[in-house]
Amino acid sequence: MGIEIDAIDERIIHRLTQDARHTSAPEIAEEVDVSAPTIRNRIRRLEEEGVIEGYHAQIDYEKLGGRLANLFFCTAVVTDRDRFAQRILDIPGVINIREVMSGEENLHVTVIATDTADIRRIAQEIAALGVDIDHEELLHQEHFQPYEPFGPDQPEMGAPVTGIADLSEDADLVELPVAENAAIAGKTIQTATEEGLITEDLLVISIEREDGANAETPAGHTTIQAGDVATLFSRTGIADEALRAFTEG
Template sequence: MVDLDPTDQGILYLLQQDARNNTTSGIGEQVGVSSTTVGNRISKLEEKGIVTGYQPTIDYEKAGLDHHLLLTATAPMDKRSQLAEQALDIHGVVTVRELLTHHQNIELEIATSTRKEIEETLNELAELGLEIVRNELLKRELHKPADNFGKEVAED
């Protein structure tokens, strides 16, 4: 674990809030440091593997992928990590979460434009060796930054 000072925590909070529209100068103003310091801190957070990417949040329905499902699957324990990575390569799979449980140890999110694509994706996941134990149609998902990352620093 890496110790994060209040400046790093404030930067992480603001990046989670809106990485695309937060500039280094804007973040610097909110956390009380220069834009150069923010840029350097972000680079170090990336190098340490704390910040691993910047993915947009997509409204799949508006993008024409209105078949949006959450799946729970069971993978053999000795193949769980391998199957989780392979599942991400299947058409329609947009997120895979590997869980530390014996059963129901993989969660997947799929987004497709047709029912036929859902069926094809489910078949490919089964062929891969995942046993789908639950699937649910997703209505909406809400996100917020983790409060323990400098919310008070960013809002001062």
């Protein structure tokens, strides 16, 4: 089951996919008009939820001693597909395996070899595991790009505190500080929901602590404190009463 994300998460994913090495939290924050700690908290959440699984270098192995990249299209018993994939990964030279939801050619195995003899050696080790190699191809080049619907050509995001972003016709996203005497200050999200301060259509998607401490991903037991910077999202528009709960006593 997937997790809920918004336009800020989408932009983070787009920018990190585009160039994770040279992209900083402050750069993304400037683009989407939120604070850098908010972006860092969002990235941490995406990592913890398993959305961002890692940051990998894209290598041209041909430039490293003329190594060969080869793709094997293999068929394994469907019920044991994952087990076979793990065993194939242990073979020296195997760098990637895709498990495909099909009966035939359900494992796509990418290998790096020093020469054609090394490719044959890897093929023999795969076959020795009881996996059929249906055919193989030498890879020339791979091309990657970010998922464009998450990119900057989507609707603009509004400024924090001073403005609300229209993510769709009625959706609102706002980042605002919790006032010292706010009605919601000192209450858990569950309590605030039970008291009607947080309505069913309102989602607290992040909380940035005043002292710079990293807050946990908002949940029912999370306490909203005075001085927090809360990011709120609603697909139907945030009511004035909800905003006042965070900014007024």
